[in-house]
Amino acid sequence: MLRPFICAIVTVVAISCYQLLKFTTLGSSLKFLPMSEPTWSSIYSGYLHRADPHPNPKTFTPIRSALELVVLRNSQVEHEGIDLAIFSDRTVIDSKGGVRILKEHDFEGIMELGRLVNDLPTTGGFRNQWRVQHDRTGRPIDRILYAGGKLSPVPRERYEEEYTETSVYGFDKHRIRLEERVGSFTTLAPPLWELVGLAMEARESEREEDVAVLNKLKAVLGNVY
Missing domain, CATH: 1.20.5 (Single alpha-helices involved in coiled-coils or other helix-helix interfaces)
Structure with a gap:
């Protein structure tokens, strides 16, 4: 039993x-x-492919007071690089000096991202830098300068008096964890991650560099370097 x-x-x-x-x-x-990292995406991805060609790119002269935002790049091989610049009339200049007209939907969306980035907490460090965690140093820095179409005709000596700056060290479409917390953020803030990713698309052009357009753009930016 x-x-x-x-x-x-x-x-x-x-x-x-x-x-x-x-x-x-x-x-x-x-x-x-390992903790999984997200993969970058944006509904505005491909904005340059959707943009219309500028009717007169060779004679185009950027107007300083119309500049909304510019994204610059600083790296070991490119000290004064440009990712893109966007103006209030929807004109966009890419890293090679290509000039296009953004679709209104893309323009409004990207500018809204710029405003959201502008409202993020500051890091309190040099150039308001959000630092993405990496195993190695020497990563590029992408600098977002938000102007909001309010620049005076003549650049000021200190660019900080004209632009609001937010920069990202070591941007990566598969990494968002930060070296140090920024406010309540332990990862790269979503609008900042999205905006810099969109700026990276402006570096994918295979066209020949238009030095004349880039020099015109640098002339209106002021003392940003």
Whole structure:
């Protein structure tokens, strides 16, 4: 009479031990799994492909008071780089000096991202720099200068008096964790991550660099470098 009962108890104990061992092993292995990082995306991605060609790119002269925002790049090989510049008439200049007219939907969306970035907490550090965590140093820095179409005709000596700056060290479309917390953020703020990712698309042009257009643009930017 006792034998079936004892066998049943032994079976239950064996199953319980197996389940405990399985979950303990799983829990231990999960500790060593790396935290997944998101992949960058934006509904405005491809904005330059949707943009219309400028009717007169060779004669185009940027107007300083119309500048809304510019994204600059500083790296070991490019000290005074330009990602893109956007003006209030929807004109956009890419890193090679290509001039296009943004679709209204893309223009409004990108400018809204610029305003959201402008309202983010400041880091309190040099050039308001958000630093993405990397294993190695020497990463590029992308600098967002928000003007909001309020620049005076003549550049001021200190560009900080004209622009609101937010920069990102080590932007990556698969990394968002920060070296140090910024306000309540431990990862790159979503609008900042999205905006810099869009600026990166302006560096993908395979056209020949239009030095004349880039020089005109640098002339209206002021002392930003």
